[in-house]
Amino acid sequence: MVVSGDGDLTAIGGNHLIHAARRNIAMSVFCVNNGIYGMTGGQVAPTTPLGLNTVTTPFGNAENPFDICKLVGAPAPPSWRAGPPTTAADRQDRKKAIQKKGFAFVEVISQCPVEFGRKTGMGNSVQMMEHYKQNSVSLAKAKTMAPEELTGKIVVGEFLDINKPELIETMAAVRAKAMASGGGD
Numbered sequence: 001m002v003v004s005g006d007g008d009l010t011a012i013g014g015n016h017l018i019h020a021a022r023r024n025i026a027m028s029v030f031c032v033n034n035g036i037y038g039m040t041g042g043q044v045a046p047t048t049p050l051g052l053n054t055v056t057t058p059f060g061n062a063e064n065p066f067d068i069c070k071l072v073g074a075p076a077p078p079s080w081r082a083g084p085p086t087t088a089a090d091r092q093d094r095k096k097a098i099q100k101k102g103f104a105f106v107e108v109i110s111q112c113p114v115e116f117g118r119k120t121g122m123g124n125s126v127q128m129m130e131h132y133k134q135n136s137v138s139l140a141k142a143k144t145m146a147p148e149e150l151t152g153k154i155v156v157g158e159f160l161d162i163n164k165p166e167l168i169e170t171m172a173a174v175r176a177k178a179m180a181s182g183g184g185d
């Protein structure tokens, strides 16, 4: 199990993340996404919304943010996004992700009142939580909404749940082939 920030997972460890997903390694990854490098003082992250002022983008962020669930979903491992507050449904998702064979990914939307809320004018932790709560839309509802209605919304739910052999299984199959051919150890 891996619990990490959005900066560590999508910037500093971005390469590890996409290849762990691609190789379908038996891991459950929980990304606590506050949209910023919080611990180091509020620098822009690959998840920071376009146009946002941060310590390193004082006149606005010129870059588009990653949609992390789509990013890890590209090689088709399961992925979920959970918006606050934690509901029973969210907890079910998290349980499912832990029990999932192969790679599983959960993005948890989180507030960073000190480095994000205070500097962007979103307010304190309660106000940020309220904002995220009010702007979270279930995947089922999002499917009925027009793209313009979804601007600024956080779509939450189960994005993908596909069963594929995990890396250890595919490696065992290759090893068995090598052994049968006499080329293995």
Ligand SMILES: Cc1ncc(C[n+]2csc(CCOP(=O)(O)OP(=O)(O)O)c2C)c(N)n1
Residues within 6 Å of the ligand: 004, 005, 006, 007, 008, 009, 012, 034, 036, 037, 038, 039, 040, 045, 112
């Ligand atoms: C390889 C490496 N580069 C840079 C750092 C410095 N560093 C520590 S935490 C951090 C930002 C983490 O941001 P995030 O993962 O979003 O977590 P948050 O603090 O927002 O919860 C950075 C750049 C580091 N620890 N390791």
